[in-house]
Amino acid sequence: MADRAVKRINSELKRLSQEPVPNVVIDTENLEELRTITVSLGGASGTLYDGETFKLQFTFDRNYPFTPPEVIFVGENIPVHPHVYTNGHICLSVLGDDWSPAMGMSSVCLSILSMLSSCKEKKRPVDNTIYVNICGKSPTSSFWAYHDDAV
Structure with a gap:
């Protein structure tokens, strides 16, 4: 992995340890390589996902943060x-077209927490079976078609 990407990831991990994001815990067991980082994400209180814990896997390439x-x-x-497929793929614009190098692990986790917290009904995407x-x-x-922000 490029030195720039490693420096950026280390900087983000340091910031996350100093300024933790609520309901987000970094798995510190496998941080040697920095290519793949696992995060535990707890459902926000008062939401459909309250009390549930999920695992997110971040995989970085050598062009990070210029690529999501x-x-x-x-x-x-x-x-x-409605935006999470049974294989774990997430349809969220900040993970694709709306990515900015100013974003990072914290902002991605907050975006996913926000997506989960705003959900009104637990259901799979209508095209889940075909997509998977x-x-x-x-x-x-x-190729993601971002068309439903009302979930």
Whole structure:
């Protein structure tokens, strides 16, 4: 990984330890490589996801932060949400077209928490089965149509 990306990720991890994001805990067990970081994300109080914990996996490439990280839900508990597919892929514009190098792990976690917190009904995306059967392993290879902000 490029030195620039490593410096940026280390800086973000330091900031997250000094200024933690509510309901977000970094898994510090596997931080040696810095290419993949796992985060525990707790559902916000008073929401449909209150009391639930999810795992997010951030994967960074050598061009980070000029390209967004790949972020997916992993593990047994993938949230049931209209923008989260059963394979853990997340349809969220800041993970693609709306990414900015000024963003980072904190802002991505806050965006995902906000997305989950604003959900009115736990349900899968209408195209979940089709998408999961035809998509690649990485959500970065998918073409996302961001069309439903009212979830």
